[in-house]
Amino acid sequence: MSDPLTIAVPRGALFGGTLDLLDGLGIDTTEVRSNDRKLLFADVGIVTMRPSDVPTYVEHGSADIGITGKDVLLEQSSRKVYELLDLGYGRCEMVVAAPDRGDPIADALRRLGRVRIATKYPRVAAEHFAETGRQAEIVEVKGSVELAPLTGLVDGIVDLTASGKTLAENNLRVMEQIATSTARLIANPVAHKLKAEQIDSILERLRA
């Protein structure tokens, strides 16, 4: 029962903040910081991966706990993981944005009865437009979402923005806020019970 915890750590925007957090817990992250090709650091119980894979590993139990953005959890809301704590860092907004000339989204809805939206978050986008009573065609893209409205592929986008800089540089304007995202600590449901002491000890120190 006293097996050490395996922690899923997101590479990318949350990586630095997460490693600082783990340092604060007394976990040695020196090797993780210095080696960006290696993925599994068994000595310190860390596995690194892209943020959107964290719920997958934690749901399966390959990692006991993990850190990822609320944006990822919203998009993958059917994953069976427990959300234990808002870690506060990595703050950004999930927004609807459109080209900064008039209101292309309202125009499309008025004239065509539907709006086309590009996003990496098809589930969040579809739910947001359904909840607000607007018909939307969701176009899933993998790369830079900002390109889609500039080329006429779509009328607007749903994406994550921290500073709004990338949006502004591409002449896009925030039209609506959908949600605020920060880093969250998640846990595997079985580990949450069977490794309760280790998980609670981390939670206590994070809350302090």
Place this chain on the structure above:
Amino acid sequence: VTEQHRSVAGKPATSRTAIPPGTRDVLPEEMRELRAIGDRMRACFERAGYGEVHTPALEYEDVLRRGEERAAGARYRTFDESGAVLALRSDMTIPIARVVATRYADAEPPLRFSYLARAWRATDRGVGEPREFLQGGLELIGVPGAEGEAEVVAIAIAALDEAGLRRHRVGVGDGALYRSLLSSFGVPEEAHVPMLESLSRRDLVGLEGQVDALGLAKAERDLLVGLPQLRGGREVLDRGETAGLDGLRALHDLLADRGFADRVIFDLGLVRELGYYTGSVFEVYDPAVGFTLGGGGRYDELIGRFGRDLPACGLALDVQRVHLAQAAEEALG
């Protein structure tokens, strides 16, 4: 294959050789092992006095709905010659409740039944998750309170011992606890459902926000936020400091008498998705795998909906998941 038969992934949704996602063929080597696990569980149930029953895979959807509004998730439907809607059962608890009320309408309780049977549930994601699964389980009818629950939990633990598991544990909670706390703090009914949804997903961040929005006194607020994080041994039942834990305390003592106290984890935030549970709820874990092996609980109102008012509780194990856990335990050595 014509264009309209293609699924989103670009692969043929149906072809002459495909089987639906979430279903599988079982070949002899795996079948032998699954059969061995099922046989050992069945023998354990029989020895404890739980006679095996079998009920139709297809039931009238109305009948399943009588047991639970959403028919416990039975979502595969078809029609018979007269246009009646039939559904593939999604568990064995509702059919057995029907059997008890109709075929044992005058029998002296307690009644004990077991089953090893397939059930079907739709999946939200469609990838990997099974739509068809084999359950081994038991139902104890007519024994109220902790006494009935201790018997069911103890037999489930013993059945898994016999199936070859060594490290399995049972999580025990009270599915009605949080709701009754909310009521006792005067939280309006309309706020209950979203909070219970957060609890059932263990979205503790969301739940904390919902609790804070209620503007309760600090002690009440702390209890509602802290309760879902209380889990562990007997000590948890003292730390909860809430009324309504007497049932779980009694259950602990009865399981301790049977020598199973260390196999049980009390979890005050545990709730189960199915709507027919009225009290204690159970989940079965093994440290070798990250998913639950099964679950159950007390359902004192279900059989009454079919016409005979009897308290009952039960527990079902997913045979394939037990097999996966057994293989994972072996791999860990």
